[in-house]
Amino acid sequence: MIPMIDLMKQYRDIEGEILKEVKDVLESGQYILGPKVRSFEEEIASYHNVRNAIGVASGTDALNLALKALDIGEGDEVITTPFTFFATIEAIIYQGAKPVFVDIEPDTLNIDVEMVEASITPKTKAILPVHIFGHPVNMNSLIEIADAHGIAVVEDCAQAFGAEIKGRKVGTFGSCGCFSFYPSKNLGGYGDGGLVITDDDEVAERIRMIRNHGSSGGYIHKKIGLNSRLDELQAAILRVKLKKIDHYNELRRQRAKYYYERLSHLVTCPVEKEGYYHVYHQYTIRTPLRDKLRENLNTKGISSVVYYPVPLHLQDALRFLGYHSGDFPVAEQISKEVLSLPIYPELPEDTQEMICHVIEEILA
Numbered sequence: 001m002i003p004m005i006d007l008m009k010q011y012r013d014i015e016g017e018i019l020k021e022v023k024d025v026l027e028s029g030q031y032i033l034g035p036k037v038r039s040f041e042e043e044i045a046s047y048h049n050v051r052n053a054i055g056v057a058s059g060t061d062a063l064n065l066a067l068k069a070l071d072i073g074e075g076d077e078v079i080t081t082p083f084t085f086f087a088t089i090e091a092i093i094y095q096g097a098k099p100v101f102v103d104i105e106p107d108t109l110n111i112d113v114e115m116v117e118a119s120i121t122p123k124t125k126a127i128l129p130v131h132i133f134g135h136p137v138n139m140n141s142l143i144e145i146a147d148a149h150g151i152a153v154v155e156d157c158a159q160a161f162g163a164e165i166k167g168r169k170v171g172t173f174g175s176c177g178c179f180s181f182y183p184s185k186n187l188g189g190y191g192d193g194g195l196v197i198t199d200d201d202e203v204a205e206r207i208r209m210i211r212n213h214g215s216s217g218g219y220i221h222k223k224i225g226l227n228s229r230l231d232e233l234q235a236a237i238l239r240v241k242l243k244k245i246d247h248y249n250e251l252r253r254q255r256a257k258y259y260y261e262r263l264s265h266l267v268t269c270p271v272e273k274e275g276y277y278h279v280y281h282q283y284t285i286r287t288p289l290r291d292k293l294r295e296n297l298n299t300k301g302i303s304s305v306v307y308y309p310v311p312l313h314l315q316d317a318l319r320f321l322g323y324h325s326g327d328f329p330v331a332e333q334i335s336k337e338v339l340s341l342p343i344y345p346e347l348p349e350d351t352q353e354m355i356c357h358v359i360e361e362i363l364a
Contacts, residue, residue, distance in 0.1 A: 055230030059180020063091035131160035
């Protein structure tokens with residue numbers, strides 16, 4: 001099978017650097033919140049030009065802790081997209097808050113910012129946009145709306161590390177930006193990991209306490225917290241990859257360009273709006289023949305994945321929210337047409353050519 005992503009290829013390219021960093025950690029005897037984590041946090045903060053970066057145990061926890069630190073709680077409403085990974089919604093529900101969905105744009109597949117204001121109520125406490133597949137949400141307009149209503153914004157950047165709007169990186173527009181370092185992400189570790197960035201020093205301090213059992217140090221506990229700490233080994237590995245992330249993203253963009261040139265006459269390809277920098281965590285095409293295409297790709301040994309087959313408002317686990325089929329027609333239609341193709345920095349050109357040739361044969 002041609003895989004969606006070949007993590008071993010990337011590992012082999014940087015094996016020496018990775019093993020040296022891992023050895024340093026193992027020989028240091030410091031495995032939790034040690035110097036590698038502190039250095040990684042400083043480097044991430046510098047990369048995004050923000051004051052604070054706080055490493056946590058996963059991308060889900062990054063969202064969870066950011067919402068906790070902003071005092072999102074029982075009875076509050078948080079506006080978000082129905083077209084995203086389930087973790088986005090879990091973080092809201094963990095707080096006892098209610099997710100309020102807004103439909104998506106048919107081109108970027110991001111939350112339709114023009115529809116957000118109509119969903120704001122006196123209970124709305126935050127907006128949680130997701131930069132889906134690596135294309136930024138229209139953050140400038142969203143922040144204007146949020147500021148006008150005194151609402152916090154927490155950015156889900158799990159799929160968009162390094163993405164930009166007019167040179168400004170995602171994660172820096174809202175109160176907090178939340179990242180995942182799951183292995184398949186653009187910047188991925190060799191296990192779970194996550195991080196929150198913020199320019200709000202008070203929010204940052206709350207997150208640091210919450211991630212460590214609500215402790216400010218010395219077994220003094222000011223909050224009921226969690227055990228959610230990025231470990232030294234993951235930080236060490238991620239520091240190696242962080243130095244290469246811009247190059248990795250550029251390679252993804254090159255492969256996305258090739259797909260567009262070969263396939264745009266047959267399927268609906270991802271867009272990149274003017275002034276935006278797309279990092280193509282996924283290359284997600286759309287076609288009414290999605291199921292036929294996927295079946296035929298599989299018989300040819302080519303991997304593909306449907307992200308996401310059922311929008312969140314129609315998931316069994318969320319029936320209690322009271323949404324129904326037809327509530328968000330764009331997201332519902334998109335979920336029937338999307339198909340993500342293999343994309344990663346090391347994807348060989350001849351392999352990509354073969355993928356495109358097979359798709360052309362199937363859809364011709």
